[in-house]
Amino acid sequence: MIRALTLILLCQLVGETVARVLGLPVPGPVLGMGLMLALLAGSARVAAAVVPVGQGILRHLSLLFVPAGVGVVGHVDRLGAEAAWLMVAIVVSTVLAIAAGALAFKLVAWATGAGEERASGGRSGGGSGGG
């Protein structure tokens, strides 16, 4: 557990450092994710240690956005007179982007024969909803 956490933090630290030094537009943790992926692929021992800890962190990813979300409540006035228009732009463009992205994926998967993989056992949208 401690070794896995140490490795995760080390990857983030290296990522932050490289992003700073090279002035990359990519955030450090995203570079750290790439580095961690290379480590996981390179070593079965790393994978055995990091996989359960990583899954544990990601299981409650939603929690990690709560502090920043509370900050939004205090800054709603920053949206100013344009608030309603910005909400319209965000809602419509998010709907369009999700729909267009998913359909583009589906179309190219079909065209290249990468198949349509379905969750075994049928409908994706029932009960607990879909991704």
Next chain:
Amino acid sequence: MGDRAGDRAVADFAEIWSYLARGPLLWLTLTLVAYVVADALSQWAGRAPLANPVLIAVILLGLTLWGTGTSYAVYFEGAQFVHFLLGPATVALAVPLYLEGARLKRAVLPVLAGLVVGSVVAVVSALWIARALGVGPETLAALAPKSTTAPVAIGIAQSLGGSPTLAAVLVLITGMVGAIVVTPLLNALRVRDWRARGLATGVAAHGIGTARAFQVHPQAGAFAGIGMGLNAILTALLAPWVLRAFL
């Protein structure tokens, strides 16, 4: 007698409160309590899209801060420990990528298609709609990177001349909107492929969308993580060009 005991209890409570409110323990604990309550409500509602745990926890905490007259700075003293974990969690997104590696390799072209289309539509449509509604150029600069993860969006907005705070607010609102609309939207469009659903969500609604995807299906979560990571890079390259075309 009773009144005096009551007064003392109130005074004691005020003293304990002011002691606790000074340290990080109180707000860290309340952040977790709010999330546990929100997650239980979300589960109880069958993970209905509107019962989003982030949204519920934020509302509960927002009301608590407002009711107790606590500033965000004081709250964040405690909540920063949770906030800090966003970095390690981003690194941990390598785990589902690694586990889904074989499936990802087979889907490189669809992933790239979903990424490019989703990313371009997110930036272009937001700027086009906002400009048509009369939103000014400085606000457009903060809006352009709204679909990408917060640290990247802040950097992009700043380099374009927009307000970093406004950019962060717009990013978080986008994430919550995405997490709420994705399930009914993709059900209506009959997209049943978990890979397509996840990727599109990560591209359009970054980490909050990815959190929603993990809640629903591990494969959707893995592809959402890929979408979020790749879109961080693509938006950084794309947003300045698109914004220039709109000014």
